Amino acid sequence: MLQSENLGKELIEQCDVLIIGSGGAALSAALKAAAAGLSVLIVEKSAWLGGTTAMSGGATWIPANHHARQAGVEDSPAEALAYLRATAPQGWAESEDALWRAFTDSAAEMLAFVEKHSPLRFALTDEADPLATFVGAKRQGRMLAPLPLAASVLDKFGHFKLRPSPLPQFYTYHEVIKHDIWHHPIGVACRLSPQLVWRFARRLRTKGGAMVTGLLAGCLALGCRVVSDARVESLLTHGSHQVIGARYSQLGKQIEVRASQGVVIASGGFEGDAQRLEQHFPGAMDYVCSPDSNTGDGQRMAEEIGAQLAHMDQANMGGAVPWRYLGKPYGLSVYFHYEPNAILVDARGNRFTNEFTFNLGAVLDARNEQGMPLHLPAWLVADSRLLQRSPMLRLTAMRFQNWMIKAPTLAALAAKLKLPHGSLDATVNRFNGFCQHGVDEDFHREQSAAHGEADTRFHGGLMDICQPPFVAVPFNRSFLATKGGPRTDESGRVRHHDGEIIRGLFCAGVAMANPIGTKAVGAGTTLGPNLTWGYICGRTLAAQSASLNGGEKSS
Known part of the structure; x- marks a missing residue:
């Protein structure tokens, strides 16, 4: 149970698990931990929930999933692992193979879990693995995207500000790849107008908006508490190799959180930190295509307590066009080339x-x-x-x-x-x-x-x-997300720079030293692995808690 008390001028809160961030990786970790009976506090820096995930197209790469199996597509974790090994940059296998294996073994399990414990539902697309000539590639079955979901599933839990998309999210990802909206926006809108009017009337969200809506509804139904407009400023430690909580500020108040089981950093990339971005990506760049709250707080805090950082020169990037988002300059990532x-x-x-x-x-x-x-x-x-x-x-x-x-x-x-x-x-x-x-x-x-x-x-x-x-x-680099951060093991636990595990500290998504870096293996190889790594962190926390409590808590 979440608890709080006043101690001097600082408010002290207690929970089992503290999640830093509210994107796909964060909510996946929270959902898994909460389903195991753990008390979970989600702290989001921005006033808006959902991070970059909420702004995304929702493309999700999940090998060997149950939707593919039901469609008669043959796939396996072993084939997906072979594909990751074959397409990876030279020299990555030595440090990443255990993480690739953990991802391919857990991705389908994550998807089934999410659909069981939340109202979020996925459907296959007709896309193939784009690196089709490599061993393990599939012509269909690994790419999915969310189905539309009503915003009203959150109404019974209170009012939550979900981060809006830079473009109206009336179209599903499936419709975007099927219809040539880029060249014929008016014609496609007219052709699909019955569906679009229906979605508007029913407050249906699509793409990343549907993903965050469903995950958040699942988390809230399991008792997670969500705090927004609150910046986590530092990690609380006990000795040099243990994290016991964190300190965040909200509305001028300082709140200390004691997390008995652990802290999960899922705070996104550092592309909003101009100094760090220039350090790791020198040279010309055009735009940042993610929330301006992605300033690398998680990477900084982990580094301050001795975490080993890696892949800081990796990012999800490409071309973009100028746009405005929430009244500020922004880069819209579209494939206009x-x-x-x-x-x-x-x-x-x-x-x-x-x-x-x-x-x-x-x-x-x-x-x-x-x-x-x-x-x-x-x-x-x-x-x-x-x-x-x-x-x-x-x-x-x-x-x-x-x-x-x-x-x-x-x-x-x-x-x-x-x-x-x-x-x-x-x-x-x-x-x-x-x-x-x-x-x-x-x-x-x-x-x-x-x-x-x-x-x-x-x-x-x-x-x-x-x-x-x-x-x-x-046409220079525009950043959707950097993909460097604390090095983790295959269970999502952060490593100290001396190689030892920092007990109580986990990391997921693009905040971690992501095992799939700049070189992607499919359109959804940001969201799919992010969701899975959040799930792996939550699963590790659940198993850790069950072990400490004699098996009383389980998922």
Whole structure:
């Protein structure tokens, strides 16, 4: 049971488990711990609940899940583990293999648990593993997304401010990948208007909004207490290798929490900390695409008590367009570079990658021996048909007039971008030559896979860049989430820099040294592993409590 008392000027609270953060990893940990009978306190820094998860599309990569099995798809944790091993960066297996195994063994268990203990429901998408040529890849069955869920499931628990999406969340993730909303927003809205009106009338949430709504409803039903607009400032320790709670501030008050079983750090990334971001990601960047409360508090607090940090140079990143969110500048992560007449060029005016490659963020962040980006600053270059084809991109260019650069000729555009004389002309002429024959001799873009197989409807292929005015927009790294933090073991327990376990301290999601870094293995390899690592932390806490109490508490 949660308890509190006044002790001097500081309020003292007691609970079994303290969760720092309220995104997918945090709520998954809370749900599992609460289902085992533990008292759980969730503390969220922002006034809004849900973190980056609530803003997301809800894509979730879960291998060997029960929905796939019911659909007749054969999969196994062993095949998923083989896929992770085959696609991982060189040298990662030594430190990450135990964590990969824990994830693949626990992911399906997590999904079944979440659907049993919350109103959240998932459905398969028709997407394949994008790295289809590697051993263990599947053509379908590992990608899921939430079904719509009524906001009213939270009404009986009180009023909660869920973090809104930067775009209206009327469409499900399944509809987004099925319909070409980017190019035909009005037509798709008209075609789906009965569903959209029904969702609006019933206050149905979709995507990440549905995910957080369902997880939060499950947590509250099991007795979790949620405190928002409260910043956790420091961890409470006993000796050098044990955490016994934390201290947070709210409305000018200092509250000390004693957590008898442990503290779970699930506070998100550090992309909102400009100094730390520059330290680990030097060079050009465009936007941050996550809540401005993601300032690395969890990483800082863990480091202060001697936790070992790792993967601080890993992140979920790509291109983005300028936007405004809650009245502030923001980057909207959309795949606007998947156009047939668009290419990416570096500061020398040279094309440097297949623009349709799945792990484009890893390409953008490629570094030299000094740790500086090889290809940045970068630009997306296209012609006038880019705007003709995409009303949403055209609207963005009109709304943020300093973002897009236009010129009547390629030479004039190159001058505005400060590219070497003649380089852009040569690059575009070479690309246009490839378009005539349908073969990209430099990067073989024509063979690119969209959702695991050739798809020319959305991802275009090859089309020459020839109709003025010519346009360019910055295309540097934009951050959805950094993925570095405290190193954990396969049970989610944080390691001290001397290699020993810090008792009572756990970490999950993108706050941890994430075992799947910048190089993703599917569209949902942020949310799927995050949910699973939160679940693993909650499961470890439940087992720890049961052991200490002679098996009285169990999940």
